[in-house]
Amino acid sequence: MGSITLKNVKKSFGGVTVIPDISLDIEDGQFVVFVGPSGCGKSTLLRLIAGLEDVSDGMIAIDGEDMTKTAPAQRKLSMVFQSYALYPHMSVRGNIAFPLKMEKAPKEKIDAAVNNAASILNLTDYLDRKPRQLSGGQRQRVAIGRAIVRQPKAFLFDEPLSNLDAALRVAMRLEISELHNKLKTTMVYVTHDQVEAMTMADKIVVLNAGRIEQYGSPLELYQRPANKFVAGFIGSPKMNFVEGAEAQKHGAHSIGVRPEHLTVSRGPGTWSGVVKVSEHLGSDTFLHVDVEGAGTMTTRTSGDVAFKHGETVGLTPVEGRVYRFDAQGMAV
Amino acid sequence: MARAISTRRKIGFTILAWGIGLVIFFPILWTFLTSFKPEGQAIAIPPRFFDFDWTLANYETVQSRSNYFRHFSNSVISAVGSTLLGLLIAIPAAWAMAFSPTKRTKDVLMWMLSTKMLPAVGVLVPIYLIFRDLRLLDTHLGIIVVLTMINLPIIIWMLFTYFKEIPVDILEAARMDGASLRQEVVHVLTPMAVPGIASTLLLNIILAWNEAFWTLNLTTTNAAPLTAFIASYSSPEGLFWAKLSAASMMAIAPILIMGWFSQKQLVRGLTFGAVK
Numbered sequence: 001m002g003s004i005t006l007k008n009v010k011k012s013f014g015g016v017t018v019i020p021d022i023s024l025d026i027e028d029g030q031f032v033v034f035v036g037p038s039g040c041g042k043s044t045l046l047r048l049i050a051g052l053e054d055v056s057d058g059m060i061a062i063d064g065e066d067m068t069k070t071a072p073a074q075r076k077l078s079m080v081f082q083s084y085a086l087y088p089h090m091s092v093r094g095n096i097a098f099p100l101k102m103e104k105a106p107k108e109k110i111d112a113a114v115n116n117a118a119s120i121l122n123l124t125d126y127l128d129r130k131p132r133q134l135s136g137g138q139r140q141r142v143a144i145g146r147a148i149v150r151q152p153k154a155f156l157f158d159e160p161l162s163n164l165d166a167a168l169r170v171a172m173r174l175e176i177s178e179l180h181n182k183l184k185t186t187m188v189y190v191t192h193d194q195v196e197a198m199t200m201a202d203k204i205v206v207l208n209a210g211r212i213e214q215y216g217s218p219l220e221l222y223q224r225p226a227n228k229f230v231a232g233f234i235g236s237p238k239m240n241f242v243e244g245a246e247a248q249k250h251g252a253h254s255i256g257v258r259p260e261h262l263t264v265s266r267g268p269g270t271w272s273g274v275v276k277v278s279e280h281l282g283s284d285t286f287l288h289v290d291v292e293g294a295g296t297m298t299t300r301t302s303g304d305v306a307f308k309h310g311e312t313v314g315l316t317p318v319e320g321r322v323y324r325f326d327a328q329g330m331a332v
Numbered sequence: 333m334a335r336a337i338s339t340r341r342k343i344g345f346t347i348l349a350w351g352i353g354l355v356i357f358f359p360i361l362w363t364f365l366t367s368f369k370p371e372g373q374a375i376a377i378p379p380r381f382f383d384f385d386w387t388l389a390n391y392e393t394v395q396s397r398s399n400y401f402r403h404f405s406n407s408v409i410s411a412v413g414s415t416l417l418g419l420l421i422a423i424p425a426a427w428a429m430a431f432s433p434t435k436r437t438k439d440v441l442m443w444m445l446s447t448k449m450l451p452a453v454g455v456l457v458p459i460y461l462i463f464r465d466l467r468l469l470d471t472h473l474g475i476i477v478v479l480t481m482i483n484l485p486i487i488i489w490m491l492f493t494y495f496k497e498i499p500v501d502i503l504e505a506a507r508m509d510g511a512s513l514r515q516e517v518v519h520v521l522t523p524m525a526v527p528g529i530a531s532t533l534l535l536n537i538i539l540a541w542n543e544a545f546w547t548l549n550l551t552t553t554n555a556a557p558l559t560a561f562i563a564s565y566s567s568p569e570g571l572f573w574a575k576l577s578a579a580s581m582m583a584i585a586p587i588l589i590m591g592w593f594s595q596k597q598l599v600r601g602l603t604f605g606a607v608k
Contacts, residue, residue: 052504072507085505089523099509146509
């Protein structure tokens with residue numbers, strides 16, 4: 001069991017308010033991702049849940065029990081750090097066994113738990129090595145192994161993949177998702193990478209300047225963004241925003257169209273412009289088109305579409321896929 | 333890509349490095365050789381390198397004329413004593429500054445270091461008078477206290493640098509793993525801090541062992557360490573180069589041997605902060 005409830009949580013460092021007021025319910029067994037630009041307070045929020053920072057005001061409950069003033073050691077949560085934070089003087093075995101040793105668990109139980117974690121994470125052959133003898137991906141696995149042995153109420157991940165190279169990041173992403181399917185333990189995961197958020201999460205919390213912009217499933221955020229910030233943050237490449245006459249036609253202050261919802265034609269369209277750059281990814285082609293009065297618009301077309309630099313093209317949004325926003329940037 | 337270095341440059345640098353090494357090592361080598369010469373040959377001009385009548389007489393004379401072992405034990409007591417006392421004060425100080433720094437931490441460190449900028453002789457008279465009044469002259473306690481005080485800034489600086497290198501993440505990981513404060517200190521902090529403390533300890537023993545200004549000025553017989561033992565052979569009336577050299581060799585031998593065996597730790601200590 002591991003539900004987490006935040007109620008009117010506030011945090012300031014000295015005179016600087018990082019989190020003005022956040023309330024949030026994380027259900028047991030869910031994979032929740034905190035995502036947002038750097039400095040939005042997502043790591044701070046995680047550290048508040050962990051107990052590594054004290055809240056300035058408000059309440060944090062784990063499994064319905066008030067843990068606001070409880071020390072991190074007693075919250076029964078496990079954390080995986082960006083820097084892995086392995087104990088350099090201990091072997092892999094020592095690192096994974098550490099939380100159980102702190103509980104003074106019997107030796108047989110520790111051995112069984114360590115061997116089990118090692119086999120889940122493919123670390124069996126490395127148990128007697130020191131962290132410095134491991135690669136980045138292996139270190140991250142040890143950190144995860146250390147987190148799973150004590151069967152915590154929830155796992156906290158603080159940007160765990162950002163020190164890995166791109167290929168390894170994708171592989172570890174899958175491993176963590178599989179691990180969640182296997183363990184069914186609550187996981188709270190912090191990242192600035194919206195692709196990680198979209199692919200891993202049951203629910204995403206989009207944070208901006210210490211506030212929750214939207215809380216929902218990945219598809220909800222993609223299909224029904226609550227405001228311009230979420231609309232622009234979720235989805236890659238970014239949504240195109242247009243203001244002025246074309247927006248007013250839709251009865252909005254501004255409208256947004258995702259690159260994948262713009263069709264490109266050689267003839268005239270809703271907008272017409274000149275191809276500035278065309279990026280070929282193989283499966284897709286991204287066209288960056290200079291549109292008079294609307295700036296650069298990006299479209300996503302299939303990989304075999306061939307438009308050249310300097311060509312004039314027409315852009316037309318797909319029916320029913322235009323997002324409308326009012327002057328405050330809220331979805332209409 | 334490794335830079336290609338021509339063979340000629342390599343040979344040139346090798347010769348230069350050996351040359352510099354020999355120049356630095358020469359005084360010790362010369363002292364070593366002189367300690368085996370008869371007094372007459374010790375001052376011979378042109379100097380004799382290896383073609384002299386090797387003798388152990390100087391060592392015998394030094395041994396019979398003064399009590400080497402008493403000076404040696406005084407050196408051990410003052411060097412080890414002052415180092416341990418220094419660590420006892422410095423560990424909590426450096427710990428506090430490294431793990432809960434305030435706005436003034438840098439200033440405090442600078443102030444501590446600034447005490448090393450004053451020439452020691454500038455405070456000789458007041459300290460001498462204080463020691464006289466407190467009856468600390470020529471006592472072990474007095475020497476331990478004064479050596480602790482002069483080396484304390486260096487000990488704190490070294491430890492501070494080491495403690496700074498311990499990542500806070502790891503301490504937080506221990507807290508998340510359910511470690512109590514005591515468990516955190518015993519299982520995580522101490523093992524990570526021990527190498528730093530060990531090199532600080534070794535380096536400071538060497539500094540204290542070789543300290544000559546205060547030990548010569550504040551001791552006469554009872555607490556006089558090996559520095560005083562050497563000094564007693566440099567008298568203005570006679571030329572006792574060979575005996576002086578023998579005494580010097582006997583004084584530096586123990587610390588040289590200790591240094592040899594703890595090279596790895598010492599190099600870490602001497603380059604502290606340089607390599608992350």
